[in-house]
Amino acid sequence: MKRLFRNLTFFALAAVALTACDNDVEAPYGIPGTDANPLGTHIKGGTGSGTLENPYNVIGMLNVASNLEAGDNTDDYCYIKGKVVSITDQFSAQYGTGTFYISVDGTKTNQFYVYRAYYLGNKKWTATDQPLEVGDEVTICAIVTNYNGTIETAQNLGFIYELNGENRGGAPKPLASAVGDGSLENPFNVSGALKFTKKLGKDVNSTENVYIKGIVSKIDVSKNVEQNYNSGFGNATFYISDDGEDANTFEVYRANYFNNTKWAEGAGPILKVGDEVIVYGKVVNYRGNTPETVSGQAYLYSLNGETSAGK
Template structure:
């Protein structure tokens, strides 16, 4: 029977007739009262990422605000006590605190060991250990807890490192965005925190190619290789499995990547069979390659490494897979991207990793700065079709109207603009048909 551990942070909640439900956010229309009013929970810290995990005070703050998480977050704390070790199922229930002896606790309920593997001994976790754990936080019958099935990322700073044959020693950094990609250790820990068969949301991560297993150019056009922080094979290694080339296109030559190249990769990661952290096969691609000080881009294409801001279609903007785009994306600097149906027959839609723009759909960019250029990286051709938009496509800032320049089958650009509001129209002679503009990323350049 599940043990209920009460803390000072939740005693007042016990009187409430509220029933928790695992993995379901608390209703936002509840007449919610903070039960910890007047109770010192400590200083909330962390962003819930592998590089910046929540502390216990931050977890309690979230729950006290009537919120819960549906996706796994990262939490760091001290093991205040172990409650139960189940040798049959290989899980353990334990309490985390920010300071030993504190009454403000988070129960990790039936958690798993490294890489979501089973605990084999109660001695694998000791009181006083500092742990980082990945899981869903919730409020269960007035008890703050992390749902069953969580996974330990590190104990006293040490990670399992099964993908490198030993303990990882690097320091995780980055937030997984294009502006701040995860380093090798961070993406390794992200994957290690997933259960077998699970995959992450798309993230950006970087490293230096340390070894190349295969570059397949005959059928699938993907590559498998390892990256590390410094390009050697002695440190933390992350396996990039069946990944594609720049702009999500196929590899066409084995010479397109080399050991020692600095790379930035975008895609989902997984923990294959619960013990092999790697990219999800066929669901990642190179964003940039730097070899001997120069950036490599596709033939005829322009590098977007110097863009002021980049829009990459994602569920982070409220988009739903295989459904019309109805929300406005706000980029890191405040610039917004609005995509509407306008005079077209078909509404623009989001598909995994791309925004699909149909005939006469309109993209509106609004910024506090004047925009002078936009470069769009498009999806790779398929079944004999390009997805780089109609030849009639144009952009206007209200004063200037510029026609599309097609750099390649997978890249187009609009130059000569000078306005803070820019409309990009996938124009066509009819309201349907023509060539879709499937946006993988859109680089925006400012005039000042």
């Protein structure tokens, strides 16, 4: 898979691409990279280089991101400037994020989808903050993804940097580069596991078992019961990331305990946020949008360096 963004060359390549875009014939359709439009489609009017000093306008971002294949995302954060067209999910104290559309001029032509982005300062919205309104001018800082053909910000990996001229600072935390080959000697890190799994077809299991190393960032809670290792099911559902933060996570879904056994009372420790783990098993791109381990086909290989309970 060819990727446009490559570490230090990203912005230089993007600037060249955008210069070329202005000479293209204007496309008769709305958003490139959708199911109806081929990859690499450019729309006339793109500007910017994606930096804070020179953010993309919405068309510029759509043009650059049109080179991403489905399931792929930029390796770097991009700054995108536009006007709010409509609000799908208003910012709320419950989640602290908002979902909305922006365009160059605030009309419905050539829209960009801002999905579950944080508020100013890269913080969760609180009740003391102003809600977003149609017509607001914003600058977004985000990782951008091609989500099943729709160009949008990656969930929880974007925030409003500036709102109607106001900004509260806040810098994106760099994501770890994808490393590893899935072997015991060289396990995937979480970024590597995400990249590997996203390349699988929708609901297709990997043919091989892989090792994935990460830090527990969240333990799934369902019906107010922690889905940790317990004697009821003997498996656990939790999320891991490269830095222990609750973003850019990989879901470990219903994984068994050490040695692929069911956990039972007295078998050994259960998980806590911050634990370093290695899991082993098959992975799946569930519904084409959730990379995770296959239910019942993965297990805890290592917990904080130990490969069996009490050893």
